[in-house]
Amino acid sequence: MRKEVSIALLNLADTNPKFVFLTGDLGFMAFEDLQAKMGERFVNMGISEQNMISVAASLAQDGNLPFVYSIAPFVINRPFEQIRNEMGMHNLPVKIVGNGGGYGYGIMGSTHHCLEDIALMRSVQNMQIYLPTYNTDVEEAVAQMALDPKPNYLRLNNSENRPENVGAFDTFRQLSKGSKGCVIGAGPVILNVVALNQKHNLDLSIWAIGKIPIIDLPSQLVADINHNKKVITIEEHFKAGGIGELVSLEILKNTAINKDQLKWESLVANGYPSGNYGDQKWHQEENKLGGQALLNALEQFQNL
Missing domain, CATH: 3.40.50.970 (Thiamin diphosphate (ThDP)-binding fold, Pyr/PP domains)
Known part of the structure; x- marks a missing residue:
């Protein structure tokens, strides 16, 4: 960029x-x-x-x-x-x-x-x-x-150009519609989910966060969460203080969201599990943020 x-x-x-x-x-x-x-x-x-x-x-x-x-x-x-x-x-x-x-x-x-x-x-x-x-x-x-x-x-970060069917930069944007889980992320790492969703027909509802702080969750995202009953967050960032904590708090505060039987997972950067270094894609896959490791995590999430 x-x-x-x-x-x-x-x-x-x-x-x-x-x-x-x-x-x-x-x-x-x-x-x-x-x-x-x-x-x-x-x-x-x-x-x-x-x-x-x-x-x-x-x-x-x-x-x-x-x-x-x-x-x-x-x-x-x-x-x-x-x-x-x-x-x-x-x-x-x-x-x-x-x-x-x-x-x-x-x-x-x-x-x-x-x-x-x-x-x-x-x-x-x-x-x-x-x-x-x-x-x-x-x-x-x-x-x-x-x-x-x-x-x-x-x-x-490293990214790609925006497709015509995605709206202008905003606090929240829906990147894909789906009924088998709701994925919320920030930054270009969410595009790894978009690519896998398209390639493997995962039928995920995918949302990108563009600005923090968040004033409120959009009504369509609330409806998606209530419909899917499964939420997973993804971020190229440590768990502490990141997107997952922020979104979970907003969901907890939102009285329009039915928390009964709501399934939750978060995918985060865990540092350097192997003690090795590689390029960005290598680190993403090692941390379940990209590649086959991310696909496995998403499919496991859908089976919760």
């Missing part, structure tokens, strides 16, 4: 003179055109992510619209204190763009993976999280972020 976010930011540079871009010495072969267009409003902050967040917060305090970019673990985990204190507590519209959430950086290993970013950002006051499913969602997400007066986190 780096290409798509670069194009979206180029468009923003044309329309918003308050837009400032800060990078933590990353973005090679992605942001050269943006740098040329923005001039002194494009700042390479070097490998100093904590300082980058502090500078961005100061720029926001002065009325600017700063976007900060790095790979997800470097721009979320490393400067978390500054995100919490300077962005969240002061409710400043700094926009964090983290590339490669989950296992996105594959063979580069655990230091470059980010499996706890959603949990961390959910814990920050006033934070709004944007989770594009498709490449095509990125431009719409960036446009929404530019208008959002709150601090934001945009989680990027």
